[in-house]
Amino acid sequence: MGGTAAESSCRRTTRRNAGRKNYDENMIDEIMESHLGSVPKKRNRTVADLQKETELEAMIALSLGFPIDALLDEEIRAGVVSELGGREQNDYIVVRNHILCMWRDNVGKYLHKNEIMESVSNEYEGMVRKAYEFLLSNGYINFGVSTSIKAEIPKEATMGSVIVIGSGLAGLAAARQLLSFGFKVVVLEGRKRPGGRVYTKKIGRRGRFGAADLGGSIITGIHANPLGVLARQLSLPLHKVRDKCPLYRPDGSPLDEETDSKIEFIFNRLLDKATQLRQTIGAESAAGISLGSALETFRQLYSVALNVDERQLLDWHLANLEFSNAGLLPQLSLAFWDQDDPYEMGGDHCFLAGGNGRLIDAMCDNVPIFYGKTVDTIKYDSHGVEVIAGGQAFQADMVICTVPLGVLKRRSITFSPELPKRKLDAIDRLGFGLLNKVAMIFPHVFWGEELDTFGCINDDSSRRGEFYLFYCCHMVSGAPVIIALVAGEAAITFESTDPTHSLHRVLSVLRGIYSPRGIEVPNPIQTICTRWGSDPLSCGSYSHVRVGSSGDDYDILAENVGDGRLFFAGEATSRQYPATMHGAFLSGLREASHVLMAARSRQTAVMKSxxxxxxxxxxxxxxxxxxxxxxxxxxxxxxxxxxxxxxxxxxxxxxxxENHDVCDTKNVGEGENVRIQCSSKLxxxxxxxxxxxxxxxxxxxxxxxxxxxxxxxxxxxxxxxxxxxxxxxxxxxxxxxxxxxxxxxxxxxxxxxx
Known part of the structure; x- marks a missing residue:
């Protein structure tokens, strides 16, 4: 994700086999329309039609992370069926999948229960109610920024109050969801802008401006990606990162295809051997071994990539691996570095036209955000929370902390009482690495309109990640913008390097490639160098599984503390989608759901009292x-x-x-008692x-x-x-x-x- 965000979830190479046409997220509407029709009517379909529709809906649900013939653990805990297995569960799964597909067919429209019942038999009304409530409260449907969905936000808060710390994707997703649930929400942001590690900067001058994503930039895998949903709701075009990615030697000459294919094969075989090793010795033994040491051992053992040219090209692939993980290979866990691979979202990797800041801007709409509020203390107890930011105190029922893992590692925030040792240990074990960028806007495109990426091989192994990959953003930035990536050890050195020196080096690389071909590389109109590691509000880019850590630590970071008062979200709390923008977003929806459950639980306890x-x-x-x-x-x-x-x-x-008694008196005669008739008026x-x-x-x-x-x-x-x-x-x-x-x-x- 960002902070800069993992730009690619493809661990082995970012040069993927795919077509070259721009990806249109609205194509999913056409696909579903052709299979389902605009309004599916289960009541009026033949058995064959129903079977076909059910199978298609199951496949779409599978792409969204739901098992075909089983329940999610969350569904089991929610008690959506009275008994696991059997017909009730099967029927529930069919209804659940149908609801998912109905909303995905038109993500811009808020889906109500009565609309679902138009296409489901009345006998399943109770099942629809359970499935709908689960999907709604857990953020699987009716989330986002469309006008229809925003119109459903209650005007009055009735569920309590929540402070959200951080206005990145996780914080904004949580805040919007909580508002829709009826909570009173405020967001505290230390910066003077929203977005956190997702930062689109307008660069240029004199009428020549372009958008540059200095943080998270690529939507990694568009299928079922919630950021793709937001793009559809806003009618924002997506540009597929095209397959073509030529590599250039240190002298600027293009790499021949034969050598390129040979070393890419060797690189992938080394990864396969590393995987076989951990399977042989077991995860417990592999937990203390780094991926880097395993790869180098196998390289020497099999005597591959021995000459200078081949070793330099292999270094390029290793730099790409360090980029994908924002971590140095000697620090990555052999046992668990790729533990999230089974959950990787399918589909093309895409740039968003105009930058991801457009999503951030839309998510900020009508969300109360206080900028310049750097949090230094979080107090929590059984009665509520108090957050101290810049000497100002904010009190609420609950708080969601979405600060980056790097900030938690630095202990920049004091928790009172201190966080459990279990969580502190997980914070220390997980890795938090670095990726930096040089964003440049030029007077014109000199690199070729047909390119989205190209790579450069370095002759120094210690600097293999320096400007190793370039993003050509002219198709989406609105101007001739190009971004150079700096990964691995080079990203660390880059933090303390004079920006003028860095610019000189990156221009030398570009001119070494294009000048021999007679193409002049002009001086850029404006240049920006990032330093995410030096930023006290990020302290790095994104997380990885370091030696001694495991995927369990992501789950531990996600655990709430203080009897459901203090919650945590962010890419480093997502075991399935760490180091991704969509992982951050989904973690915000997850914690909003947990806050809702905690509030309902307390309401139930109050009601019992x-x-x-x-x-x-x-x-x-x-x-x-x-x-x-x-x-x-x-x-x-x-x-x-x-x-x-x-x-x-x-x-x-x-x-x-009036609250009083009204009495009529009657004297019945001299010497007789008075009779008084009273009635109570309340x-x-x-x-x-x-x-x-x-x-x-x-x-x-x-x-x-x-x-x-x-x-x-x-x-x-x-x-x-x-x-x-x-x-x-x-x-x-x-x-x-x-x-x-x-x-x-x-x-x-x-x-x-x-």
């Missing part, structure tokens, strides 16, 4: 409203006393009638959840109580209900305010406050 009998529940309300926080005519309000946030939610009560109390700001607005409404009631209904859309109609969220709110009045602690329904 509230007496079941309505009279006792009414007594709680009566007691609270004995001392209302505000009163406007017949309207009384109670709020959480711990915050002055105008968006914090409270409860309003309106009273109808007040009617109706309630509604309302923010402090809306309550203040009510003061400005002139006229009678009736006028105020009409205002609440027409202008705010408030719905009045009896105490029994408050529901789980309402009762949670009542319990929160009651608890807050008794103590100064935070509760599960409190708001973000600064």
């Amino acid at each position: 509230i007496p079941r009998y309505s009279q006792l529940s009414e007594d709680i309300l009566v007691d609270l409203f004995k001392k209302p926080d505000r009163t406007v005519g017949k309207f009384s309000f109670i709020f959480d006393p711990r915050t002055d946030d105008p968006n914090s939610m409270g409860l309003m009560r309106i009273s109808f009638g 007040q009617l109390h109706l309630y509604a959840a309302i923010s402090k700001g809306k309550a203040d607005d009510l003061k400005l409404v002139s006229g009678s109580n009736e006028n105020k009631l009409i205002y609440l209904h027409k202008n705010i859309g408030l719905k009045l209900m009896g105490s029994r109609g408050l529901g789980a969220s309402g009762n949670c709110l009542v319990a929160s305010i009651a608890g807050a009045r008794k103590s100064s602690g935070r509760s599960s329904c409190s708001s973000v406050k600064t």
Whole structure:
């Protein structure tokens, strides 16, 4: 992913066999249309049609990470079926796959349950409800940035409050998802821009500008990729990274195809031998061996790539391997360096026209982000969290930390209490490497319109990753932009090298290639050199499995702590998709789901603590409203006393009638007793959840109580209900305010406050 983000999940080579046409993500619509029709109608299909449709939907679900004939572990934990195996599970899988395909057929439109029922028999309504709830709450459907999906975000937050630290892909994905779930969210970002390690910079001058991705740049594998979904929703074109990638020797001469193919074969055979070694000795023994040492041992053992030319070309492939992992080969674990390969997303690798910053900009829309807020302390306990950034305190129910692994390694953030040793050890074991870039914009394209990439071989093994690969971005940047990659040891040295010297070296490489062919390489209009390792908010580029580590450490990093108060997201928390932009994005959706589950669990616990009998529940309300926080005519309000946030939610009560006894007396005659007949007239109390700001607005409404009631209904859309109609969220709110009045602690329904 980025930070610069792993540009390629292809471990062996980035020069892949594929066609040259631009990739159009909307082609998936045409494919599904031809197989399914625009609106699949299971009720009116023949048995053969249903079978064909079911098989196709199963294959699409498989591409999205769902097993064909089994449930995900998450589905099992969610209890989507009463019994594993058998017909119920099979039917559920068919329904689940159908829902997935319905949404994927039109990712720009929010999919509602009633639309699903138009194509599913009524007998499966309960199954549709379970599958829909699981897919929705876990971020498999109805996520993204389309107008239809944004329109479904609740106007009022009823699920509690969450602080998200970091506005990279993980943080923004989590924030948008939480907003859709009904949470109050704020994002704290240390930089003055969003995106984190995904950074599209506008470069150039005098009317000649182009977009350069200084961080994560390639969408690695477009099939089922959530970033492809965002691109479709925004109608942004994708450009497939074309197959052609010529290599040039240190003297600038082109490498012949025979030598190229020979060394590429040797490189892949060395990797095969390394894989066979770990299979022979076992993962436990291989865990202490580096991939680099294994490859060099086999190179010497089989006496391959011995002459200078062949060794230099092999170094190019080794540099490409270090680039893919953002790690030095002597540090990569032989046992687990490629543990995520089984989950690699299929399809072409693509550039996004205009840069990935366009996705970031769309994801920021209507998300409250505070810039320049570098977090230094995170406090958490059973009552909630407090985050300190620049001397300012932010409080909420939960927090999601999405800072890069490099920041966690540096211990830049103080956690109180300290993180569990298990998590700290995982942070220390995992590797976090470096990739740097030189982005240049030129007056014109001199490298050829037909190229997306080309490579350069270095004559110094210690500098094999220096400018070893070039991205030709003219097809997507809007200008003649080219980006040189610096990987491996060269990326580390690059951090302390004078940018002027680096520019001189990269221009020497380019001129060594093109000048002998009579092509002039002009001076660039503008140049930018990245230093991701020196950036205190990234401290590197992306993660890898270092010697002594394993894929388990990604899972440990993803674990929440503090009884479901502190959560972690980011590419280094994704075991299946580490070091990728889509891995970061998916981790944000994952943690939003975990936050939702934690909030619901606490709401359930609160509800169990509230007496079941309505009279006792009414007594709680009566007691609270004995001392209302505000009163406007017949309207009384109670709020959480711990915050002055105008968006914090409270409860309003309106009273109808008078609360007293009415008695009739009658004198039946002199000397006789008076008979008294009494009847009780009780007040009617109706309630509604309302923010402090809306309550203040009510003061400005002139006229009678009736006028105020009409205002609440027409202008705010408030719905009045009896105490029994408050529901789980309402009762949670009542319990929160009651608890807050008794103590100064935070509760599960409190708001973000600064």
